[in-house]
Amino acid sequence: MNKPLGVLVGIVVIAGVLNTAGAWYTGTKIEGELKTSIEEANKEMAAQLAGSATHGSIELVSIETHLYSSTAHYRLTLQDDAEGSDPQPVELLFVDHIEHGPLPWSRIKTFKWAPVMAVSNYALEKTPFTEKWFAATKDQAPLIGQVTLGYGRSVDGQLELLPFDLTLDDKTRISFSGLNLSAQTDEGAQHLKAKGYMDYLKLLAAPADTAPVSIELSGLTLASDLNKSTYGFYLGQNVLELSEAQLTSGAAQSVLKVKNFEYTGSASAKDRLMSGRLTYSLGDVTFNDKPVGSAEMVMSASNLDIPAMQSLLQIYQNKFQPQADGTLPKVQLTPAEDTQVQADVSTLLAAKPNLALEKLNIKTTNGESQLSISSSLAQPASFELPPLDVVKQMLTSLDAKLQLSKPMIADLASVQAQLAGQTDPKQIAQVANMTSELAGVMAVQTGLANVEGSNILASLNYAAGVVNFNGEKMSLEDFVTLMGTRFGGVAPQ
Incomplete structure (x- = not known):
């Protein structure tokens, strides 16, 4: 054996020994790592829900657990406790084939040789619950994924939903192109990046007593770039x-068609x-292939x-969850809760928050x-003051402008008439x-706005009383x- 070949064989042998040792070590830690990850996932799920x-x-x-691999089985259980919902929980079962590091074969064959x-x-x-889904994907697992766990507890994951055509009954059909998602996090999931793409989703429903509907x-x-705040939730951009x-x-x-919808949220x-900012935009809206228009809305908030x-959100979640019909329950705050709400509101206002609808633009063929x-808010000296005095101290400024074409x-009334069957x-x-x-007539008669040419104009500015x-x-x-x-109300006291 020549010397270079001997060196190469030696390297391969040493790498094999190290990989075997690493795989054995990983195998002894896998169950503990899985339990830790599941505990963290359950905490995050509880927070999100x-x-x-x-x-x-x-x-x-x-x-x-074996030397080079392990096989795990998981159960995901989802329960909806809303009134009128199915009391039976939904259970999804997953099988997981885990390749032990430091050099899993799936990474070696794709030339990813960094140890994990x-x-x-x-x-x-x-399962009986998912068998129709499996049938639609020709008995392939309709949801699959891969997660790479680094030694520093970094995570690199991919999830895929397979395409399918599914006929639920003689009146409902779903056609789905599939969906791909990928996400990466560092140790402790402090920084999260994710992206996803779906080509199409088509839903056709044909109720017996109404006309067919298709979407x-x-x-x-989808894309996210987020960092976990010191308060436990993520900030960044979606x-x-x-x-x-x-x-x-x-x-x-x-046919109502919307093109180039975009949502951007940042915090x-x-x-x-x-501070946060939300932007929604509709690039092009048509009705029966005739142009309707476009729209954009921008909202922002700061000093929250x-x-x-x-604290306020926690009280709301505990006391004011909507019922099955969408209405809020009639509940009474305890004295302690009432005191906490007042303290939280005072704290919010003391930070002098700013709230704004920066822009709401609607443009049609003939007008815009x-x-x-x-608005800017501040903390009043006392909430026990007369209502107008509270407003004067709490609302430091307000500026509103409206131009209604x-x-x-x-144009919009014409579309509405056609939707109504005209x-x-x-x-x-x-x-x-x-x-x-x-x-225009109502705006002038109520004194809420003026008409100049083809526009209805209104403005409201408030500062210093x-x-x-x-x-x-x-x-x-x-x-x-x-x-x-003007509106039949009662004069202030």
């Missing part, structure tokens, strides 16, 4: 993009104060006291409307013009009296 009627848990049913603790290859198992979603992209959504409904099978914190918000509202109102072009145009003109309403200045008391007079 807090305040809802749904709760769930993951449990390790069994594990068989383990590679998990999991899949949904067939089609195309080109769904993005959702949808290339196209289509709804077909009604006796005439009218950050400095010390105990949080995190501990106070968490805009609305913006911004009459042609835009006519087909006569002359009648649709008449309804649209009447609606837009009526909006003075209100500027559509260019007319007055005290807050006079403004409240004016509104009460």
Whole structure:
């Protein structure tokens, strides 16, 4: 044997010995690592589902450990306690084939030679509950995934939902392209990055007593880049993009189509104060292939006291969960809870939060409307003061502007008439013009706005106890009296 070949063989032998030793060591730790991961997952699930009627848990049913691999079985249980829901919990079973590190074969053959603790290859198992799903994917596991666990407890995971065509009954059909998700976290999941993509989802329902309804979603992209805050929840950016959504409904099978929907949410914190911003946009809306318009909305908030918000949210979750019909239960706060709410509200206001609807733009073929509202709040000296005095101290500023386009109102009224079943072009145009003109007349008659050309205009500014309403200045008391007079209310005390 020549020397280079001997060195190479030696390296291979040594690597094999080290890998065997590493695999044995990993095998002795796998069960403990799994239990720790499941405990963390259950805590995170409980936090995410807090305040809802749904709760769930993951449990390790069994594990068989060998030198180079282990096989584990898990049970995911989901229960909905909402009134009127099915009392039987949903159970999903998973099998997990775990390759021990430091050099699992699945990584070696893809030239990923950095040592890792383990590679998990999991899949949904067939049960009576999931057998239809398996049938739709030709008896392949419809949900599969892989998770690589690093020695520093970093995680790199991929999840795949397989495509299928499923006929639930003679009236309902689902067609799904499949979905791919990937996520990476560092030790302790302090930093989380995730992305996902779905090509399409189509749902067709044909109830016996109504016209068929179909929904089609195309080109769904998800992305997140988050960091865990010191308060236990994630801050950062989330993005959702949808290339196209289509709804077909009604006796005439009218088609409402939305293109280029985008949602962006971002949040950050400095010390105990949080700021956030939400953006929604619709790039193009059509009805029966005729253009309707586009829209954009931007909302923001800053100086939000995190501990106070968490405390208020906890009380809300414990006391005011919506019932099955959507209404809030009639509950009474305990004296301690009432005191806590008042303290939390005071703390929130002491941080001087700012809330804003920065932009609401709706643009149609013939017009464009805009609305913006911004406000700043502060803590009043006492909530026992007369209501108007509390408002004066609590609302430090308010600025609102509205530009409402009459042609835009006519465009939307025309679409509404068609959705209601109108087909006569002359009648649709008449309804649209009447609606837009009526909006202008009502705005002027109520004194809430002015009409300039084709626009309905309104503005409201408040600061230091003075209100500027559509260019007319007055005290807050006079403004409240004016509104009460116009809408049949009661003058302030």
